[in-house]
Each structure stands twice: as structure tokens, then as C-alpha cells.
Amino acid sequence: MAAPPICRGRRTIKRKQPKNRRPKKKHQGGRSQAVSAASPAAMPASSDAAAPAAPGDTAVAPAPAAAPPPAAANKAERAPVRPAPVGHKRSAPPPKPAQYKSAPRQPAALPTPNSPAAKPVAAAPPGLLLSACDTVLQILRNEPRRLLLWILGIYGGLWFAAAISFPSLPAVSYEMALFGKELEAGYWKYPPLAPWLTEIAALLTGRWDGSQLVLSIGSALAALVLVWRLGAGIVGHSGATLAVALTILIGCFGPQVTAFDPAIASLPLVVAAVALYRKAVLGQARWSWVGLGIVCALLANANHAGFALMLVLIGHLLLTREGRRHLLTAGPAIAALACFVVLLPHLMWLAQMNAAGTLTPVVHASDLLSRIATAFAFVFGQAGLHLGLILVAVLAMLPRVPLQGEPAVLQLEAPTGFDRSLILAAAFVPSLLVAAGSVVGWFTIGAYTGSALVALSGLALVLLLPPQIVLRAPRLAVVVWLLVLIGVPFGATASIYSKAYGSGPLPTELYPARALSNAMQAVWKSRTTRPLDIVTGSTRQAGFVALTASPRPSVFIDADFAKSPWITPDRLKQSGTLVVWSTDEFARTDEIPAPYRSALGAAAPLFGTMVLPLGRGKLKAYGWAMIAPDGVQLPAAAPPAPK
Structure with a gap:
């Protein structure tokens, strides 16, 4: 039974219907529901279908309509539902079906004091x-x-x-x-x-x-x-x-x-x-x-x-x-x-x-x-x-x-x-x-x-x-x-x-010490069959020669018996020695350096000069003097070139 509009005096209060709203899906479960859905009296009257009542008139509710036969019910079910006609007004058009369109993206709402706290954003993973x-x-x-x-x-x-x-x-x-x-x-x-x-x-x-x-x-x-x-x-x-x-x-x-x-x-x-x-x-x-x-x-x-x-x-x-x-x-x-x-x-x-x-x-x-x-x-x-x-x-x-x-x-x-x-x-x-x-x-x-x-x-x-x-x-x-x-x-x-x-001195880690030792051993072995037992010189230059020599000789440090107590005058005379120095220490190569002369005595050594390649275009000159062991005769030194 349709609800009539509410009339108060000469003004009728109409109920507004939502516009462009998708109609709810109807579940057609049985015959009674289909009949009631097809009956116009069963639907609530539209606000436009209600005529204004004259003053003093009373609104009478219409009587319920009789149930139609089954054939009419099926025809009514297939027919579209139309609103009741209005006296002098056009009937309202039926609502348009909802369009399946994606809703526009709304901006994110700002958090309110009563809204739950947002989850913290995870920090970016750190680097390696x-x-x-x-x-x-x-x-x-x-x-x-x-x-x-x-x-x-x-x-x-x-x-x-x-x-x-x-x-x-x-x-x-x-x-x-x-x-x-x-x-x-x-x-x-x-x-x-x-x-x-x-x-x-x-x-x-x-x-x-x-x-x-x-x-x-x-x-x-x-x-x-x-x-x-x-x-x-x-x-x-x-x-x-x-x-x-x-x-x-x-x-x-x-x-x-x-x-x-x-x-x-x-x-x-x-x-x-x-x-x-x-x-x-x-x-x-x-x-x-x-x-x-x-x-x-x-x-x-x-x-x-x-x-x-x-x-x-x-x-x-x-x-x-x-x-x-x-x-x-x-x-x-x-x-x-x-x-x-x-x-x-x-x-x-x-x-x-x-x-x-x-x-x-x-x-x-x-x-x-x-x-x-x-x-x-x-x-x-x-x-x-x-x-x-x-x-x-x-x-x-x-x-x-x-x-x-x-x-x-x-x-x-x-x-x-x-x-x-x-x-x-x-x-x-x-x-x-x-x-x-x-x-x-x-x-x-x-x-x-x-x-x-x-x-x-x-x-x-x-x-x-x-x-x-x-x-x-x-x-x-x-x-x-x-x-x-x-x-x-x-x-x-x-x-x-x-x-x-660089232009500075070459570090000892890069020094060709083995090449220097081999060259000095060749100088000694080419002039005597005795083993090289004593090398005279500074701890660095004599150490270069002695470390890789075989057998390893003793070092007469700076030709000083106090610094080298393992060297005695008798051992020096019997074994002989090979004196080694660089031109950075002593410039001349045709004479024994002055600090070494007192310990080496008045022996007649054999002098020589050697140029050692250091690599990368660098060269270093060495002087050497060979004092033969006791009983070994060294070849005479070559006479100096005429000036």
C-alpha cells in the first residue's frame, strides 16, 4: 500500500529521491514477490504523482487492488515499472542506470587528531x-x-x-x-x-x-x-x-x-x-x-x-x-x-x-x-x-x-x-x-x-x-x-x-740487491777459487751483497773491528775481502775509501767500477776493491790511460 504524501494545509511536503543512484538488485525468489513487484499499488507513490488537495478535503487512502492472474503477473514482471500519472504534469523519467566508470582519484585526506596514527615509512636500505x-x-x-x-x-x-x-x-x-x-x-x-x-x-x-x-x-x-x-x-x-x-x-x-x-x-x-x-x-x-x-x-x-x-x-x-x-x-x-x-x-x-x-x-x-x-x-x-x-x-x-x-x-x-x-x-x-x-x-x-x-x-x-x-x-x-x-x-x-x-733515492724494497750480489760474486770468482768469506762496506751496501751470496759471507762493517768483533786481523789476512762502496758514499773508485784504509793495511788491491741499472732509466755506479786471500796472486792492474 503506497504511502500518501504528507499534507499540511495548502502545502505538500515532498520526499526527495536520490539522483543517479544505482538501483538495488532485486531478488526474485517466488511468485508472490513477483506479483507484488508488478503491482503499481504495491510501489510507493512518487512525489510527483500526488495531486494537491483542496482546502477542507481529506485524503482518502486507495483500496488495495485485486491480485492479477498468473499470465498477467508474468507480463507485468517483464514490463517496465512506470510511475502513476499526474494530473497536469508530465511523468518523471525513470532513473538512468549507473555507469561503470572508475571513480576519480581523490587526494589523500590529512590526518586528524582522532584518526589512527599512520604507519611509519620504511627507511631506504643502507649501501654496501x-x-x-x-x-x-x-x-x-x-x-x-x-x-x-x-x-x-x-x-x-x-x-x-x-x-x-x-x-x-x-x-x-x-x-x-x-x-x-x-x-x-x-x-x-x-x-x-x-x-x-x-x-x-x-x-x-x-x-x-x-x-x-x-x-x-x-x-x-x-x-x-x-x-x-x-x-x-x-x-x-x-x-x-x-x-x-x-x-x-x-x-x-x-x-x-x-x-x-x-x-x-x-x-x-x-x-x-x-x-x-x-x-x-x-x-x-x-x-x-x-x-x-x-x-x-x-x-x-x-x-x-x-x-x-x-x-x-x-x-x-x-x-x-x-x-x-x-x-x-x-x-x-x-x-x-x-x-x-x-x-x-x-x-x-x-x-x-x-x-x-x-x-x-x-x-x-x-x-x-x-x-x-x-x-x-x-x-x-x-x-x-x-x-x-x-x-x-x-x-x-x-x-x-x-x-x-x-x-x-x-x-x-x-x-x-x-x-x-x-x-x-x-x-x-x-x-x-x-x-x-x-x-x-x-x-x-x-x-x-x-x-x-x-x-x-x-x-x-x-x-x-x-x-x-x-x-x-x-x-x-x-x-x-x-x-x-x-x-x-x-x-x-x-x-x-x-x-x-721520482727523483729521490730508490727504496730498498725495490733495489736490485740480487743483481748487485751476483755481479760482485762474479768479480771474486773470476779471479780466485777461494770462496768469498768477508765483504767490507756499510751495513746497507755490504748487506746487499752478503744476503743472497752462497755461501753467505761475513760483513766487515765500515772496516771497524769494534763494530765487527767476529772479524780479526788474522782472519782478514787469510780470507781476503771484497770492499764495496757506492759513488754516493765515496766519489772515487780507484782508491780504497779513507775510513777503511787503517784496517785493511798496506795490501795492494785490485780496483774496479761497476754500473748497476736500477730500472726506469736510472743507473748507480759502484766501486770495488779486491784484496786477495793469503797465497793468491792477483793479476796486475791495468796501467792508467795516457792523458
Whole structure:
């Protein structure tokens, strides 16, 4: 039954129908529904179908229509539904069917305070380098041992590849070889342990030149492993790995590791001495005291700066409560006895050289002011060795820098007071003792003195940090650290090779030492059947000839019996010698250099000149003089050309 329009007075309120609205789909389930849908009376009357009523009239609702027969119902179902006619108005057109068009794209609505919070947009994935930085930090927290293996492998592999790529060895390697051939209790320029180890490594490898490279890089790796073992017992595995990562930033762990010298030989011994002292004081085993004494003696044989570390350990034993408990036990006495027995030959040699006045210090200080200046220069040099370590530590703590990344937190174990005081004292006090002792003549500051005392600086820095470390710029710090770990070996190699194209002197790593040695051996063998037993000259030029000669001859350093105690006048007379010098050292090649004449006597040598090609258009002239062995007659020298 259709609802009539609402009439109030003379005005009729019409109900509005929505325009252009898609009609709802009708479900035709049964006959009764079809009949009711086809009947016009069943539909609600349109607002246009209602006529206005006269005033005073009443609206009468129409009676319900009778149900049509089935045929009419089916016809009505198929016929379109039309609205009821209106008196004087046109019938309204039926609504148009909805068009299936895509709705226009509306702009995104702005969020309102009551609307739910929008999901954060995911950040762009970091690059390869930044991902590597994040991975390094994650492994440091979760798998520190794995990171340690990666550090040792990359560090050792890159530096060994850089060192083996050069055709020759660094300058100090030739000195270690010529000193090591003579097993003495001490040498004019160096303590004995490094030359001894050089000769032992050469014998074990069949005189392979690369044995020194294995020895030097192996010593650096051994020092890093010992730092990790010592730090693991103090600050945990993560803190120990962090200490190793910081240690490789120190200067002596850079290009210097390609040459085996007294400083490199001392690095693992310094860490081993501190670790054994800690184990001996905190433990109960007597073998730790024995090992401590032996390692301290070896350290003094490797570098005289080791005496400063021994003084620090003695002072720490006396000043700490844990150390004073052992003063009345046999442990310290056992360590002192073992150290004295192992060190006795070198102590006797030092006493003899000082009595004879032939032990010349490396740095000559004529007065007190120059000694003080030398001490300050040594301290500043020690600070310079730590520039890389200081730089990375500062970058990690800066609050706002590029590539800083999210702050990272490292949780370390808190060290005890004994451990903290031990590591800090062993890391910094020996350098101060050497500087102060050099002023009064107790210590001699040499080229390799300071590098031997810095092996514990990385661990000392970790102990200065709080147990919970917040790295403000972890990515930047790791980027700089990776550049040092990977980039410095390549940079050092490129720097050495680039010097071959400059106008300066050729680095010894690129020097044709083997060609010079072969030429000088040919000079000797073409004039006598005796083996070449003695080569006279500077440590560099004579070392070039002696290192690759077979059999390896002894070197008469600067024709000085004090510097070469293994050479005697009788041996020199019986074996003869080949004197070698470059025209850069002495210009003339037709006479023996003046510093060599007093030791070589009044023999009549045979002179000669040789030009050695250095490559890339460079040449170097050498002079040589052959003094024949006893009983060998040399051919007469050619008369000088007429002028």
C-alpha cells in the first residue's frame, strides 16, 4: 500500500529521491514477490504523482487492488515499472542506470587528531659499506671470536701480500741478516734476540728471503692474540676483540710490520710478560713465575726498553695488596733467578762494552738541555704513534657527524682495580721512565725504542671506558677503522712503488740487491777459487751483497773491528775481502775509501767500477776493491790511460 504524501494545509511536503543512484538488485525468489513487484499499488507513490488537495478535503487512502492472474503477473514482471500519472504534469523519467566508470582519484585526506596514527615509512636500505659497518658491530656484540678471526686473517693476509710483492727487503732486514749470521751475545747496534731469530728462521726455511716477512707479521699477529687472551679475562670477549681492533690502529702495527726489527720482536713479549705476571699474582702456580722470569729476560734481549717494563712490574708488585701477599713466598725469587740466568750472557757483554767504551749510543746528547729536548721528542713521538687510535675513539663519541648511524651500545665486563692499575701502568709508565731515564743516562732512546712499548695501548683505552659504552657515531668509526685495516696496506704499497718514478733515492724494497750480489760474486770468482768469506762496506751496501751470496759471507762493517768483533786481523789476512762502496758514499773508485784504509793495511788491491741499472732509466755506479786471500796472486792492474 503506497504511502500518501504528507499534507499540511495548502502545502505538500515532498520526499526527495536520490539522483543517479544505482538501483538495488532485486531478488526474485517466488511468485508472490513477483506479483507484488508488478503491482503499481504495491510501489510507493512518487512525489510527483500526488495531486494537491483542496482546502477542507481529506485524503482518502486507495483500496488495495485485486491480485492479477498468473499470465498477467508474468507480463507485468517483464514490463517496465512506470510511475502513476499526474494530473497536469508530465511523468518523471525513470532513473538512468549507473555507469561503470572508475571513480576519480581523490587526494589523500590529512590526518586528524582522532584518526589512527599512520604507519611509519620504511627507511631506504643502507649501501654496501654501511651494511658492512652494521654487520661488524653486530658481530662484535654477538660473535666476538668470529670477528677476531676475521681481523687477524685480513690484517695478516693483506700485509703479507704487500710485503711479498716487493723484489727486495726493507733496509733493516739486511742488517738483521748480517748480524744474525754471527751468533754473539750482543751487537754494536741492536740487542741480540731479533738477529738470532732471523738466522734461525733462515736456517729453517733454507735461506728463503721471505722468512723474515713471516717472522715479522707472525710476531704482530702473536701480539694481537695475546692481547685478546689477556683482555678476555679482564673485560670479556667483546671488550677483548674491541681492544684488538683498536690496537691495529697504532703506528707500529702499520707498514713497520713488513720488516722484522727489535721493536716488532718485542711486541708479543711485552704482552706475554704482563699476562704471566697477572697469572702469577692472582694464581698459585709456580710455573707462572718461572715463565715470567724467562719472558722478561727475552724481552730485555730483544729491546733494552724492556728493562723499563720490568721496573713497572716490580713497582706494581710492591704497591698492590694482591702483589704484597707474594713478597714472602718463593715466587718472586724464582722469577728473578730465571731472568738472571737467561739474561746473564747479554749482561756480561754490556759490561765489557761499557768498560771498553765501544758501546756507542744511538742518540748523542752533549748537554742536559739537548737530553731534555730528546726526552720530550720521544714522548711526543709516542703520542704520534697513537693518532689513529685517538681519532677513531673521538669519532665514535661525536654526537652529530655524517654517516653516524643509530647509537650502538656495547656491554663490557667491569675490570677489577688490580687489572685496571696493571694495564694502565704497563701501557703508559714505561715510556715515561725511558724518557726520564734518558736525561740521566739510564736509557738510550733508539729508532725502535718507542714502538716496543705500545702493544697494550688499545686494551688500556678499553679499560678507561665505562662498562656500558654508547657509540654516538658507530658507522663513521667503523668506516674509518675499515679504511685503516684494508686501505693502509694498499696505500703503503702504492707509495713505495710510486717512489721508483721520482727523483729521490730508490727504496730498498725495490733495489736490485740480487743483481748487485751476483755481479760482485762474479768479480771474486773470476779471479780466485777461494770462496768469498768477508765483504767490507756499510751495513746497507755490504748487506746487499752478503744476503743472497752462497755461501753467505761475513760483513766487515765500515772496516771497524769494534763494530765487527767476529772479524780479526788474522782472519782478514787469510780470507781476503771484497770492499764495496757506492759513488754516493765515496766519489772515487780507484782508491780504497779513507775510513777503511787503517784496517785493511798496506795490501795492494785490485780496483774496479761497476754500473748497476736500477730500472726506469736510472743507473748507480759502484766501486770495488779486491784484496786477495793469503797465497793468491792477483793479476796486475791495468796501467792508467795516457792523458
